[in-house]
Amino acid sequence: MQSEIAAQYRSVLGHFCTGVTVVTGMSADGPVGFACQSFAALSLDPPLVLFCPQRTSRSWAAMASTGSFCVNVLAEDQREVSTVFGRAGADKFAGVAWTPSSTGAPVLDGALTWIDCQVTVVHDAGDHHVVVGEVVELGPTRDAQPLLFYRGRYASHAELDTRGWSGEVLDNLMTWQRQSEWS
Numbered sequence: 001m002q003s004e005i006a007a008q009y010r011s012v013l014g015h016f017c018t019g020v021t022v023v024t025g026m027s028a029d030g031p032v033g034f035a036c037q038s039f040a041a042l043s044l045d046p047p048l049v050l051f052c053p054q055r056t057s058r059s060w061a062a063m064a065s066t067g068s069f070c071v072n073v074l075a076e077d078q079r080e081v082s083t084v085f086g087r088a089g090a091d092k093f094a095g096v097a098w099t100p101s102s103t104g105a106p107v108l109d110g111a112l113t114w115i116d117c118q119v120t121v122v123h124d125a126g127d128h129h130v131v132v133g134e135v136v137e138l139g140p141t142r143d144a145q146p147l148l149f150y151r152g153r154y155a156s157h158a159e160l161d162t163r164g165w166s167g168e169v170l171d172n173l174m175t176w177q178r179q180s181e182w183s
Contacts, residue, residue: 010152017150022072022085023051024098024106025063031093031106034059035086037149038128039071047135049115052128058088060129063105067119069133070105074147075112079154082147102137112146114139 024033038052049071053060063069074082085092098106101116108114117133124130148155 014151017148017155020074020082020147020149020154021051022074022081022108022111023053023060023069024072024108025059025069026066026104026106027062029062031098032059032062033072033085033092033106033108035082036071042132048120048132049117049135050130050132052125052130054128055124056127060131064119064122066104068103068105068136069117069119069131070101070103070107071115071117072106072108072111073113073115074108075110075142075144076147076156077144078108078110078147081108081110082154107139111139111142112144113141 018037019039021036021039022033023036023039024031026032034053034057036051036053040050042048042050051069051071081096084096093106097109099109101107101114103116103118105116107116115135116137116139117135119131120134121132122129123132145156
């Protein structure tokens with residue numbers, strides 16, 4: 001992509017607020033992981049998720065052969081964890097406590113929640129892969145705000161919530177609880 005178009009692309013897509021996750025897995029040398037904001041729910045039946053690692057990602061290459069991964073959804077108080085897993089090199093797990101999921105992939109202590117998956121398919125997509133995983137196990141949810149990324153930096157829910165919640169029910173969004181499911 002030409003540098004001018006690439007800069008505009010980053011600017012425009014930077015206006016799409018995302019959550020921050022750390023995708024983890026095991027390799028022959030131990031646990032591996034990387035920060036990932038290209039994550040989404042894909043299907044309810046069967047339960048599928050997707051994430052998009054760079055084709056050059058050594059962490060993804062190391063965990064791909066195991067056929068499983070865990071998506072750790074980070075909480076607002078985990079900016080440092082995101083920063084550690086967003087950098088190349090060094091042992092990212094040196095200062096991070098974790099336990100193995102049912103597939104063996106690391107579940108990071110303090111995560112807002114987590115999704116343990118088996119890889120179903122990997123597609124090449126430009127300079128990234130699209131990895132689709134079937135959900136094997138879902139973690140409990142922690143009562144905290146998510147870590148958000150907006151316009152090239154971390155953002156808090158409070159910073160983005162300038163107009164308040166309208167109370168509108170959005171039944172067509174897959175990850176939004178339908179009104180009939182509210183207790």
